[in-house]
Amino acid sequence: MEEFKRTLKQQIIDALNLQGMKPEEIQDTAPLFNEGLGLDSIDSLELIVLLERNYGIKIEDPREGRKVFESVNVMAEYIQANRKK
Numbered sequence: 001m002e003e004f005k006r007t008l009k010q011q012i013i014d015a016l017n018l019q020g021m022k023p024e025e026i027q028d029t030a031p032l033f034n035e036g037l038g039l040d041s042i043d044s045l046e047l048i049v050l051l052e053r054n055y056g057i058k059i060e061d062p063r064e065g066r067k068v069f070e071s072v073n074v075m076a077e078y079i080q081a082n083r084k085k
Contacts, residue, residue: 005076012072015050016043028073036071044069056084 009023012032016039030036033044047069051057057079059065068078 001076001080004080005072008076008079009072011050011054012047015046026072029071031071032069032075039069047075051079055079055082057082 005028006023009026012018012026013021013023018037026037032047033039039047044065048059048065051059051068059068068075
């Protein structure tokens with residue numbers, strides 16, 4: 001799971017064009033939005049595309065998306081439980 005989370009962090013960095021950031025700089029439990037990475041609603045759309053493209057997961061309910069994108073840990077667990085690819 002640790003290697004998967006590192007891969008996921010790199011995918012987040014690439015999808016959101018977080019230049020100069022390294023996977024190890026993103027804490028597994030830190031919030032992705034607000035005080036954590038400081039992501040916004042546009043970033044959430046990019047994360048939805050990332051899940052669909054890389055893992056075959058569609059998130060259509062915004063409330064579900066808020067829960068899924070809480071942290072890298074939550075996102076990784078969700079992907080592991082719901083991936084189609």
